[in-house]
């Protein structure tokens with residue numbers, strides 16, 4: 001059974017936007033799934049599956065007791081079938097894997113892993129689009145054919161947002177970490193700033209803690225209060241709490257002075273990247289969540305609801321295919337050490353639609 005070929009690929013939506021009809025659709029979806037796999041589910045679990053599930057649990061340090069074991073096994077088994085079928089197809093440019101999320105429900109994916117909510121009425125007005133507004137890039141318009149900030153000393157280690165729908169805070173924070181470090185002559189290394197501060201304190205700018213937000217709202221907050229504390233001062237807890245940042249009292253470790261909206265044009269985005277990582281929003285799907293390696297090229301997400309934020313940290317071309325190097329906030333065990341390559345110049349999963357560059 002091929003999840004992506006039906007509406008069951010389930011483009012997860014922020015809770016706020018989930019309507020009754022969506023819920024109904026989901027129910028129908030799950031029902032048809034259950035019917036679809038009915039005959040195979042009735043088949044006995046093979047010894048091979050049982051061994052592989054044991055290995056899966058061991059790899060991801062998971063333990064379940066009683067009925068839960070069965071629930072997670074069934075989910076994993078369904079996903080594993082999708083993964084194996086995908087990986088057997090030589091024409092696919094990327095590989096899937098049974099990562100730590102492979103036995104979670106779609107609902108858990110949504111609440112633990114995502115968290116971009118485009119503000120109501122937000123229009124990415126191309127009239128404001130001006131790469132130069134974020135700094136002088138004219139002297140670097142000869143862009144390099146490839147760029148990889150993953151190994152830049154200013155790029156912090158990949159982080160883990162889970163279990164919190166706070167991807168927006170992670171993207172916003174890494175942009176500040178990178179820019180603060182890069183403008184300090186790379187003396188502030190490693191700079192690890194506080195996502196928790198954004199999650200707890202930026203509510204009046206439109207964010208909703210672990211229930212979603214948008215990176216520009218977090219930057220608005222940082223610019224208003226004058227900076228961001230370090231993670232050591234204000235540690236990550238993966239749950240929203242009371243704001244414990246006091247202007248002029250809490251030590252500030254990172255700053256930001258402006259950000260610019262970028263044209264929905266991957267050439268413009270590439271140009272902007274000469275000045276640092278670019279924040280983007282995407283519509284994810286199950287193949288994105290189960291991605292392991294290769295160049296992600298999938299058109300089932302192209303009309304999906306935008307629900308996740310990522311950071312562009314590089315680009316390149318391999319065997320004639322242009323790709324972006326994209327940083328996620330799902331830990332290093334996801335994808336390629338926490339990163340994904342996504343096909344470039346095809347607006348994959350809508351990634352060009354809400355691109356922003358923040359600078360100092």
Ligand SMILES: *[C@@H]1O[C@H](CO)[C@@H](O)[C@H](O)[C@H]1NC(C)=O
Pocket residue numbers: 136137138139
């Ligand atoms: C941008 O750089 C160019 C070339 O170095 C220079 O002529 C121009 O004055 C700069 N513009 C600003 C706004 O700094």
Ligand SMILES: *[C@@H]1O[C@H](CO)[C@@H](O)[C@H](O)[C@H]1NC(C)=O
Pocket residue numbers: 183184185
């Ligand atoms: C960075 O280094 C350059 C050259 O060594 C120096 O001119 C500049 O003042 C330094 N900037 C900062 C912010 O330390």
Ligand SMILES: *[C@@H]1O[C@H](CO)[C@@H](O)[C@H](O)[C@H]1NC(C)=O
Pocket residue numbers: 157159192231232235236237
């Ligand atoms: C941030 O702080 C939390 C809590 O102390 C810690 O678990 C986490 O590893 C820190 N993040 C980084 C990237 O160091």
Ligand SMILES: *[C@@H]1O[C@H](CO)[C@@H](O)[C@H](O)[C@H]1NC(C)=O
Pocket residue numbers: 233244250251
């Ligand atoms: C608030 O932050 C300060 C450090 O800036 C810390 O000493 C204090 O324990 C924190 N309070 C709470 C309730 O987390």
Ligand SMILES: *[C@@H]1O[C@H](CO)[C@@H](O)[C@H](O)[C@H]1NC(C)=O
Pocket residue numbers: 265266267268
């Ligand atoms: C994207 O921007 C580039 C450079 O500014 C321009 O040449 C190109 O026509 C634009 N593409 C689209 C589809 O607008």
Ligand SMILES: *[C@@H]1O[C@H](CO)[C@@H](O)[C@H](O)[C@H]1NC(C)=O
Pocket residue numbers: 302303
């Ligand atoms: C996506 O949307 C476009 C424009 O609205 C439409 O032409 C296209 O058929 C849609 N594609 C899919 C796969 O739904």
Ligand SMILES: *[C@@H]1O[C@H](CO)[C@@H](O)[C@H](O)[C@H]1NC(C)=O
Pocket residue numbers: 318319
């Ligand atoms: C590029 O193509 C060659 C030859 O077909 C293949 O061996 C190699 O793995 C490809 N590289 C990537 C990154 O896909």
